[in-house]
Amino acid sequence: MPSIQDELLPSTPGKFKIDHRGSHHRQLHRCFASTSTMFLWALFLIALTASYLSFQSFIDTGNRYFAASWGGIQWERQVRNSAQIHRSGGMSVLVTGAAGFVGTHVSLALKKRGDGVVGLDNFNSYYDPSLKKARKAMLQDHGVFVVEGDINDTRLLAKLFDVVAFTHVMHLAAQAGVRYAMENPNSYVHSNIAGLVTLLEACKSADPQPAVVWASSSSVYGLNEKVPFSESDRTDQPASLYAATKKAGEEIAHTYNHIYGLSITGLRFFTVYGPWGRPDMAYFSFTRNILQGKPITIYRGKNRADLARDFTYIDDIVKGCIGSLDTSRKSTGSGGKKRGPAPYRIFNLGNTSPVTVPTLVSILERHLKVKAKRNIVDMPGNGDVPFTHANISHARRELGYKPTTDLQTGLKKFVKWYLSYYGYNHGKPVN
Numbered sequence: 132m133p134s135i136q137d138e139l140l141p142s143t144p145g146k147f148k149i150d151h152r153g154s155h156h157r158q159l160h161r162c163f164a165s166t167s168t169m170f171l172w173a174l175f176l177i178a179l180t181a182s183y184l185s186f187q188s189f190i191d192t193g194n195r196y197f198a199a200s201w202g203g204i205q206w207e208r209q210v211r212n213s214a215q216i217h218r219s220g221g222m223s224v225l226v227t228g229a230a231g232f233v234g235t236h237v238s239l240a241l242k243k244r245g246d247g248v249v250g251l252d253n254f255n256s257y258y259d260p261s262l263k264k265a266r267k268a269m270l271q272d273h274g275v276f277v278v279e280g281d282i283n284d285t286r287l288l289a290k291l292f293d294v295v296a297f298t299h300v301m302h303l304a305a306q307a308g309v310r311y312a313m314e315n316p317n318s319y320v321h322s323n324i325a326g327l328v329t330l331l332e333a334c335k336s337a338d339p340q341p342a343v344v345w346a347s348s349s350s351v352y353g354l355n356e357k358v359p360f361s362e363s364d365r366t367d368q369p370a371s372l373y374a375a376t377k378k379a380g381e382e383i384a385h386t387y388n389h390i391y392g393l394s395i396t397g398l399r400f401f402t403v404y405g406p407w408g409r410p411d412m413a414y415f416s417f418t419r420n421i422l423q424g425k426p427i428t429i430y431r432g433k434n435r436a437d438l439a440r441d442f443t444y445i446d447d448i449v450k451g452c453i454g455s456l457d458t459s460r461k462s463t464g465s466g467g468k469k470r471g472p473a474p475y476r477i478f479n480l481g482n483t484s485p486v487t488v489p490t491l492v493s494i495l496e497r498h499l500k501v502k503a504k505r506n507i508v509d510m511p512g513n514g515d516v517p518f519t520h521a522n523i524s525h526a527r528r529e530l531g532y533k534p535t536t537d538l539q540t541g542l543k544k545f546v547k548w549y550l551s552y553y554g555y556n557h558g559k560p561v562n
């Protein structure tokens with residue numbers, strides 16, 4: 132008979148005594164049974180762990196799938212449709228920052244002439260995202276699909292290049308604004324440097340490599356005093372972190388051109404304005420404040436000199452962007468390796484006739500038929516430069532770029548759009 136101890140205590144393999152007469156078989160049986168029980172338990176635990184892990188990964192995948200606003204068969208179909216080319220010799224363009232001011236206009240113009248366009252935008256809240264959503268809706272009505280995602284998302288970029296063999300990338304996604312760089316410096320590093328590198332990495336690895344056209348800025352001329360600004364002028368004295376990140380972007384772009392054979396064109400935009408514009412810019416916020424009867428702050432330079440900008444109308448900028456895409460020759464790399472020299476170009480896209488900020492305000496007053504409450508203050512040291520003025524002869528020669536809209540005409544179109552979009556008091560009661 133087994134002792135109580137034997138009954139209660141679990142048998143321990145390797146410790147049973149095989150010389151116990153009469154109980155030998157039973158012990159052997161018990162031992163065998165307990166080993167197989169353990170084995171079954173072990174199997175059960177392994178199965179449990181495996182099913183837990185695969186459930187977790189299912190949840191993860193599911194979460195990723197549902198949380199991300201991209202991916203899936205339907206999404207890929209939308210991307211492909213949007214990228215479809217409808218003219219002979221047309222291009223398929225990935226437009227980053229497509230729900231932004233310039234991005235929307237360029238996407239529409241490309242789509243209208245029969246090129247394939249896929250937009251990408253992260254819809255951040257630097258300014259009212261509802262304006263970006265409205266631009267997206269307009270693009271959607273014209274057959275342009277805008278993917279919601281960030282240029283820092285390597286997987287998304289790889290997926291997009293996997294789904295479409297883009298011939299061109301129009302890179303307009305950026306953290307814009309000169310003065311905001313003092314409030315949120317990291318957002319400039321995130322978008323204008325890290326984001327640019329992530330995008331160029333994707334372009335360099337794509338097969339075929341696309342030609343890249345991207346938005347630099349007139350701000351790279353910084354504190355230069357020689358006017359008008361030419362592309363060959365020095366760009367080593369930026370006045371703001373914004374300008375510094377755009378300057379860094381130009382150097383980064385050059386590196387990718389040099390190492391990987393990417394065809395790259397950088398466009399130095401000069402204070403772009405127009406319908407569907409950016410609410411953070413002076414002409415836009417002045418309009419809002421003037422209509423609401425609020426004062427506007429006008430900065431003044433050294434020795435009470437008025438600040439001046441080479442304000443450039445959006446339609447002219449769009450022509451410059453499309454001219455750049457049309458004339459950009461192919462990238463030469465494949466499999467991430469350079470196979471020959473590729474073009475690296477930089478162009479000023481300005482208007483060539485600077486206007487002072489007080490004159491800008493007077494034009495707005497005329498179009499709005501409301502007098503502004505002007506509050507004139509000395510320019511704070513916040514990154515502004517006193518003036519900008521573009522020499523555009525290089526762009527004229529190479530791209531056929533020829534701006535045709537003066538500030539008076541352009542602001543008239545802007546005000547017309549503004550009033551139709553926001554109404555006369557921008558949603559605020561009139562006093």
Ligand SMILES: O=C(O)[C@H]1O[C@H](OP(=O)(O)OP(=O)(O)OC[C@H]2O[C@@H](n3ccc(=O)[nH]c3=O)[C@H](O)[C@@H]2O)[C@H](O)[C@@H](O)[C@H]1O
Binds near residue numbers: 307412430515
């Ligand atoms: O060309 C560029 O590369 C940049 O252009 C634009 O920068 P800026 O030329 O500084 O335009 P914007 O802010 O409209 O100020 C216009 C004028 O109004 C003055 N200004 C501004 C605000 C204010 O309250 N008062 C004022 O006097 C101000 O001092 C300035 O003199 C883009 O924003 C920028 O993203 C970049 O693309």
